Structure formats: C-alpha cells, structure tokens
Amino acid sequence: MMTLRDIHTPVLLDRCVELLAPALQEPGAVLVDATLGMGGHSEAFLERMPHIRLIGLDRDTQALAIAKERLAPYADRVTFVHTVYDHIGEYAQGASAVLFDLGVSSLQLDEAERGFAYSKDAPLDMRMDQNEGITAAEVIASYPEGELRRIFERYGEEKLSARYARFIVERRDEAPILRSSDLVNIVTEATPAAVQRAGHPAKRVFQALRIEVNNELKVLAAAIPAAMGVLRVGGRIAVESYQSLEDRIVKRAFAAASSSTAPAGLPVELPEHAPTFRMLTRGAELADESERAKNPRAIPVRLRAAEKVRATNGQGATS
Ligand SMILES: C[S@@+](CC[C@H](N)C(=O)[O-])C[C@H]1O[C@@H](n2cnc3c(N)ncnc32)[C@H](O)[C@@H]1O
Numbered sequence: 001m002m003t004l005r006d007i008h009t010p011v012l013l014d015r016c017v018e019l020l021a022p023a024l025q026e027p028g029a030v031l032v033d034a035t036l037g038m039g040g041h042s043e044a045f046l047e048r049m050p051h052i053r054l055i056g057l058d059r060d061t062q063a064l065a066i067a068k069e070r071l072a073p074y075a076d077r078v079t080f081v082h083t084v085y086d087h088i089g090e091y092a093q094g095a096s097a098v099l100f101d102l103g104v105s106s107l108q109l110d111e112a113e114r115g116f117a118y119s120k121d122a123p124l125d126m127r128m129d130q131n132e133g134i135t136a137a138e139v140i141a142s143y144p145e146g147e148l149r150r151i152f153e154r155y156g157e158e159k160l161s162a163r164y165a166r167f168i169v170e171r172r173d174e175a176p177i178l179r180s181s182d183l184v185n186i187v188t189e190a191t192p193a194a195v196q197r198a199g200h201p202a203k204r205v206f207q208a209l210r211i212e213v214n215n216e217l218k219v220l221a222a223a224i225p226a227a228m229g230v231l232r233v234g235g236r237i238a239v240e241s242y243q244s245l246e247d248r249i250v251k252r253a254f255a256a257a258s259s260s261t262a263p264a265g266l267p268v269e270l271p272e273h274a275p276t277f278r279m280l281t282r283g284a285e286l287a288d289e290s291e292r293a294k295n296p297r298a299i300p301v302r303l304r305a306a307e308k309v310r311a312t313n314g315q316g317a318t319s
Helices: 013-023 040-048 061-070 072-077 085-090 106-110 136-142 145-156 161-174 180-190 203-213 216-230 244-257 289-294
Strands: 030-033 053-058 078-082 095-101 231-241 277-279 302-308
Touching (some): 013 040, 013 231, 013 302, 030 040, 040 053, 053 061, 053 072, 053 085, 136 203, 145 161, 161 180, 180 203, 203 216, 216 231, 216 244, 231 244, 244 277, 244 302
Parallel strands (some): 053 078, 095 231
Antiparallel strands (some): 277 302
C-alpha cells in the first residue's frame, strides 16, 4: 500500500536536519515546524531525534488533520496548533529551532476543489484556511481595475498586468468569474499570440491571487522576525522559499540580524550593536540535480538558515 511517505517527499530534508540538529541536542529541545503541511519534515525530525518535542503550526485544518494521523506514533511529543504563523510568539517562546517550508502544499495543489491550480477547473477559492478570509473569486469580482493590476505586478511580477486587469474588469461585467477555468480562458485570450511566455500564461496571475487572498507576504514579513525572536540563544532557523518575493523577505531579515548596527565611524562596536544572528548558509542553497530530477517541487527552492548568537530585547534568553 502506498503511504504518505511514498507520495510526498519533503524538499531538502537531509540538509534541513543537518542545519538544525546542532540546536536540538538537549533532551526536551523544542522544534517549531511553522508550516507543518503533511508533516513530512516533522516526521523525519521526530524519528531521527527521539528526545525532541515538536510544535507544528498550520493555517490549513485539512493539512493539520493529515499531519496528525501521520505523526500519531509520536503524539506524546507533538503539539498541533491551527494558526497563521505570524502568531508563533504565542506558542513557542524559547524554542531551539524553527523551520519554515513556505508556499502551498502538494495536498493543496492536488485538491482540485481548493482552486489553487490553473490546470484544474474548480471554484476560485485559494484560501489556505477555508474558514476565513475572502476568496480569489471575491477579489476578482470586487477589486477595482487599478488594484488588480497592482496585485498582478507586485505579487506576480507579471508584465501584462494592465492588460489582464482590463480584460478581467470588462469580462466580469458580462458574467461573474467564478471558476479557475473562467479566469484561465480570460487570461489566455488577453495574451497576445506574439508574446512568448515561460510557462502557462495564467501562472503568474494565479500566484498573485494566492498571495493576495492569503496575505502571504505581509504575514511572512512579520513571521520571520517573530520566529527569530522566540529562539533561545544558540537556536537555529531554516527557511525554504519557492519564489523570489518570499526569498527576498527572508534574505533581508537575516542580513539585518547578522550585521552590526554600529553607526559608521564608531571606533569600537558596543555589545548592543553586535549582530544577533550568524548566517549558516552562504547565499541561498539550492537542491542538487538528482533531487530536482526526482522532485519537481525542489526546482525553485532557496534555503537560508541562521543561528542566534545573542539575545534580543530580553527575548530568546538561553532556556
Ligand atoms: C509546503 S507545505 C509544508 C510541507 C511540509 N514541510 C511537509 O513536509 O509536509 C506549506 C504549508 O504551510 C502552510 N502555510 C502557508 N502559509 C501559512 C501561514 N501563513 N501560516 C500557517 N501555515 C501556513 C500551508 O497551509 C501548507 O500546509
């Protein structure tokens, strides 16, 4: 019988374990998996480190239910939390390690009914938490043309944003745009034949809508510093991003924390100006050829990791 382990392979799993393991040596050390998903990464940590405890966060109740089943053998060491990850500070003060594996899960993409995939016809929903927030269909129906253009530009880095926004606004006056196939047809029709596209013409529009519906970048920009804040000194954070907008947020947060804040020209660096983190990765690490060949999800991944070397504002003191 096929198990979840066969179907779903976590991206850069061994490297994530290697980067975080030095912070997880103490009995009872706490790992926070901020994006539990189907629990693939978490399962490996729990299996390889019988002495650790795990706090798993996810905003998707369906993902939590699957992870709960998968991690049942370790239930006494796991706490599941249904939340958006920028609330990490409420659940994980003094954690030893935090892992973020960003983006949508294969579960969310494969479940046609969730409306994430442009290749599958479904209601345009795209909410990771189906209990709250507005759907992609509501965004498409209600945002002014300029706002749609801005979203496609900013979150999709889409060159034809203005054209797509105009077509959508024209078409929605004729008939409501409720399904992914309606949107795919409009975007395809709006794409001039002469324009060479890398990938499907609707790819960037769908990415942009998903980011808007789930407020992904704002939440991430708050969550990374919050996660760095909960770590004890010596604690480690690893983040896997799948598109440049996410990776930029992570890169900037890590760069700021691993640089001295001493004003230029000061002859000696005061202790309070010293960096609070040190980088564990040089630039962003990528998956190697063999992993990319086996797992297409690994192709765009960018992994960055850092270690807390000094307490910040009374937070993250050694536990
Ligand atoms: C790529 S999957 C994680 C897969 C997991 N590492 C595994 O091996 O099974 C990302 C998960 O993060 C969740 N997620 C995305 N944004 C979130 C947020 N802002 N707060 C909480 N969970 C979030 C998604 O619902 C999804 O289940």
